[in-house]
Amino acid sequence: MALVHGGQLQQVAKQYNIPTQDWLDLSTGIAPISYPIPPIPNSAWQQLPQHNVDLVNAAKHYYQCSELVVTNGSQAIIKALPTLYQQQNPNSKHVYLPERGYKEHAQAWKVAGYKLHFYQDSLPELTQLPVNCVVVIINPNNPTGQFFKLELISQYHCALKKLNGLLVVDEAFIDVMPTEQSYCTLANDNYVLVLRSFGKFFGLAGIRIGFLVANEHWCNTFKELLGPWQVNNPAQIIAEQALVDTNWQKTQKAKLNELTTAQVEMFRQVFTDYILLDIKGCDLFLTLSFKQPTTAKQLYHLLCQQAVYCRLADEQDTLRFGIVTTDSIKRLEKALQLACAQITYLKPYNLIAL
Numbered sequence: 001m002a003l004v005h006g007g008q009l010q011q012v013a014k015q016y017n018i019p020t021q022d023w024l025d026l027s028t029g030i031a032p033i034s035y036p037i038p039p040i041p042n043s044a045w046q047q048l049p050q051h052n053v054d055l056v057n058a059a060k061h062y063y064q065c066s067e068l069v070v071t072n073g074s075q076a077i078i079k080a081l082p083t084l085y086q087q088q089n090p091n092s093k094h095v096y097l098p099e100r101g102y103k104e105h106a107q108a109w110k111v112a113g114y115k116l117h118f119y120q121d122s123l124p125e126l127t128q129l130p131v132n133c134v135v136v137i138i139n140p141n142n143p144t145g146q147f148f149k150l151e152l153i154s155q156y157h158c159a160l161k162k163l164n165g166l167l168v169v170d171e172a173f174i175d176v177m178p179t180e181q182s183y184c185t186l187a188n189d190n191y192v193l194v195l196r197s198f199g200k201f202f203g204l205a206g207i208r209i210g211f212l213v214a215n216e217h218w219c220n221t222f223k224e225l226l227g228p229w230q231v232n233n234p235a236q237i238i239a240e241q242a243l244v245d246t247n248w249q250k251t252q253k254a255k256l257n258e259l260t261t262a263q264v265e266m267f268r269q270v271f272t273d274y275i276l277l278d279i280k281g282c283d284l285f286l287t288l289s290f291k292q293p294t295t296a297k298q299l300y301h302l303l304c305q306q307a308v309y310c311r312l313a314d315e316q317d318t319l320r321f322g323i324v325t326t327d328s329i330k331r332l333e334k335a336l337q338l339a340c341a342q343i344t345y346l347k348p349y350n351l352i353a354l
């Protein structure tokens with residue numbers, strides 16, 4: 001069954017009977033500022049995509065690695081990996097995943113017949129990992145924002161090597177974190193894969209390009225599996241330029257941090273301590289948890305009625321907001337104020353406070 005994701009605006013717009021162009025869509029963790037699209041030569045549209053050495057070199061430099069595969073988004077690897085790994089290591093039966101996290105991972109391992117084990121805030125006990133197992137770490141996690149240090153991830157890498165297992169590090173949102181925290185530089189044996197998403201930080205999820213950072217064996221295996229023409233020429237041209245544009249990257253990082261700080265401040269002003277429990281996330285999204293279990297669902301509905309679309313967790317207890325631009329923050333603030341005033345069960349709380 002298809003999973004629910006952010007970015008399903010058409011469906012939500014239809015549900016609330018509001019034209020799509022009227023919505024403020026904050027339902028994904030895609031940067032609200034996009035890398036400017038360079039001119040695309042006609043030949044890029046006309047010809048079949050070739051192996052692009054310049055793109056590969058730009059990506060190797062940006063991701064600080066010696067081998068990688070260019071893919072049609074990191075999702076392509078997430079979907080293909082379990083069956084492939086099962087063929088390579090038929091004794092592998094168990095996978096450890098974050099209980100809250102991008103659900104496509106769990107779905108893919110489940111389809112391949114794996115037994116799923118979910119961990120919560122801390123990674124599974126090293127001593128309890130069985131031989132041939134797989135550990136998936138989403139760093140930083142979407143939607144919880146939880147971030148594991150490189151040193152800790154490295155312990156899991158070492159352990160999985162001894163256990164003949166596999167470590168998968170999904171770094172879809174790591175571009176906004178300190179560069180030295182990425183595991184890409186250490187993805188150099190058969191026991192680790194790192195996934196990088198291009199669309200989020202560069203604000204261009206629609207062009208569908210991503211990268212697998214791994215050793216030569218894994219890269220060759222995936223190249224063979226995925227076949228030619230994974231990524232169209234225009235996407236390759238855009239990514240190549242964006243990955244070498246260090247000035248734009250620096251500005252983007254600073255801008256996202258500035259916008260995130262303003263958004264957190266606004267959230268804290270709008271929500272009283274009686275409503276809000278916590279704000280977590282990174283500079284690409286913010287996840288809000290609440291003191292009462294039904295608040296998230298109510299707020300989601302009240303915001304949708306005002307054409308503001310955020311992501312209600314599958315568990316229905318948190319809301320994830322993409323980062324809002326300076327132009328739109330007032331609109332979000334007003335919608336939240338109105339929504340807060342309409343949450344029905346807040347009244348008893350307010351009375352207690354009085």
Ligand SMILES: Cc1ncc(COP(=O)(O)O)c(C=O)c1O
Pocket residue numbers: 072073074075076102138142170172173196197198199205209210
């Ligand atoms: C944690 C995580 N990993 C991977 C992906 C897949 O992204 P893409 O295929 O655009 O690289 C997503 C998409 O939202 C995600 O949230």
